[in-house]
Amino acid sequence: MNRDLERRYRRMLAWYPEDFRAEHEAAMLDCLHEASPPSRRWPAPREGASLLAGVIRARGRARVGSSSGDVWASGLRIGAFLALGIQMALCVQRWNYDWSHRAVFLTDKPQSQLMNLVWTAALIAALPLGRRVRLAAAWAAAVMACLTALYSFPEQFPSPFFVNGVWRLLPLVAGLVVPAVLVVHLRRGLESHNRWTLPMALVAPVPVALGVVVADAGTIDVVQVIPYVVLITIAVALAPLDPRLAIACTVAVLPLALLELGQELRSGVLPWAYSVANVEATEILTAVAPFIILAGVSFSRARAWQRLHSP
Amino acid sequence: MALQQPAVFVLASLLDGPLHGYGIKQRCEEISGGRVRLAIGTLYGAIDRLGDAGLLEFDHEDIVEGRARRYYRITTKGREAVASEATAMSQAADIIHARLRLSAVPGASP
Numbered sequence: 001m002n003r004d005l006e007r008r009y010r011r012m013l014a015w016y017p018e019d020f021r022a023e024h025e026a027a028m029l030d031c032l033h034e035a036s037p038p039s040r041r042w043p044a045p046r047e048g049a050s051l052l053a054g055v056i057r058a059r060g061r062a063r064v065g066s067s068s069g070d071v072w073a074s075g076l077r078i079g080a081f082l083a084l085g086i087q088m089a090l091c092v093q094r095w096n097y098d099w100s101h102r103a104v105f106l107t108d109k110p111q112s113q114l115m116n117l118v119w120t121a122a123l124i125a126a127l128p129l130g131r132r133v134r135l136a137a138a139w140a141a142a143v144m145a146c147l148t149a150l151y152s153f154p155e156q157f158p159s160p161f162f163v164n165g166v167w168r169l170l171p172l173v174a175g176l177v178v179p180a181v182l183v184v185h186l187r188r189g190l191e192s193h194n195r196w197t198l199p200m201a202l203v204a205p206v207p208v209a210l211g212v213v214v215a216d217a218g219t220i221d222v223v224q225v226i227p228y229v230v231l232i233t234i235a236v237a238l239a240p241l242d243p244r245l246a247i248a249c250t251v252a253v254l255p256l257a258l259l260e261l262g263q264e265l266r267s268g269v270l271p272w273a274y275s276v277a278n279v280e281a282t283e284i285l286t287a288v289a290p291f292i293i294l295a296g297v298s299f300s301r302a303r304a305w306q307r308l309h310s311p
Numbered sequence: 312m313a314l315q316q317p318a319v320f321v322l323a324s325l326l327d328g329p330l331h332g333y334g335i336k337q338r339c340e341e342i343s344g345g346r347v348r349l350a351i352g353t354l355y356g357a358i359d360r361l362g363d364a365g366l367l368e369f370d371h372e373d374i375v376e377g378r379a380r381r382y383y384r385i386t387t388k389g390r391e392a393v394a395s396e397a398t399a400m401s402q403a404a405d406i407i408h409a410r411l412r413l414s415a416v417p418g419a420s421p
Binding site: 020023024026027028029030031032033034035046047049050051052053054055057058 | 331332333336350351352353354355356358359375378379380381
């Protein structure tokens with residue numbers, strides 16, 4: 001196996017949990033070395049897919065005796081992957097919507113949708129890298145999220161092409177700020193996270209939410225945003241207990257999306273929930289579908305794991 | 312405790328003695344007639360789970376061309392598990408063969 005291929009495989013193996021790597025990384029590299037022809041420079045697609053699936057399986061399993069740091073790190077990575085999924089779902093959904101109107105990918109700012117995808121992917125790519133890179137990626141993500149608040153002032157603040165000016169994406173953006181803050185503190189799987197980690201993660205969605213409220217005062221009020229902020233805060237507080245609960249950092253939109261739909265169906269029975277057009281509620285539900293599926297897979301894996309351990 | 316197919320073949324490959332990762336992969340292909348081709352991620356996922364469940368364990372480590380090569384061996388509990396799984400598979404096969412014989416008889420209900 002040449003050095004380029006080894007380096008690429010090492011990057012993929014860096015996504016496995018610390019304890020898994022400590023036990024298997026060297027042996028896996030040896031195995032990959034034996035399985036690769038000398039001329040190969042890039043990972044075989046089948047092996048690459050298998051390694052990525054292995055990462056998700058390894059991180060989705062509730063490890064007996066895991067430290068809280070491992071749990072944090074696993075939750076963060078799962079949440080980041082899911083955030084990428086939701087961004088991709090939004091892109092696909094937008095494409096379909098516009099296709100039905102015979103206009104391919106014609107949104108007011110199609111490139112901003114793609115940029116959301118790009119910076120989510122960049123955040124994920126930064127996770128296994130050095131602390132400085134993570135810090136830079138997290139700050140870039142946080143700044144990008146806060147810039148969404150400015151789109152409503154096109155005269156004073158003409159929003160750049162990479163800012164997504166769709167306010168209903170607020171929970172997604174806020175959900176990404178939470179992982180971004182955690183990324184800053186990720187050090188050896190957050191085993192040494194300090195006393196500021198949780199408070200910072202808890203308050204991260206607040207400025208984003210308030211910024212959008214201020215910027216869009218004509219159509220959104222604080223009451224509409226409070227449930228999102230509260231849900232995300234609860235999700236972050238629960239994250240250390242179980243990695244699957246950390247999924248809620250980016251899935252916080254789900255209960256509110258359901259409320260949103262209920263609000264539509266019951267004609268304003270819940271005045272404190274969102275009041276948006278049906279099509280928007282449907283869009284959000286479409287976007288969270290990958291979350292539901294992946295959360296279901298995660299739970300079923302965890303149950304299978306428990307069965308495997310039962311005497 | 313139900314084992315998935317890759318796990319069953321990983322355990323079966325170790326019945327003849329300790330093997331390292333690539334050895335297990337090759338042995339699985341050999342004993343399955345090429346039907347089970349394990350990717351490395353799948354293989355080590357199975358090894359990790361089976362190790363945690365006490366069905367296989369670390370045997371020894373060699374250094375080959377500067378690389379660590381870990382050998383694994385099946386445990387007593389692993390032998391029992393793979394034997395139990397083989398019995399269950401055999402019983403399932405018997406049931407299906409019986410059904411096939413029945414359905415092949417003219418006039419028999421499908």
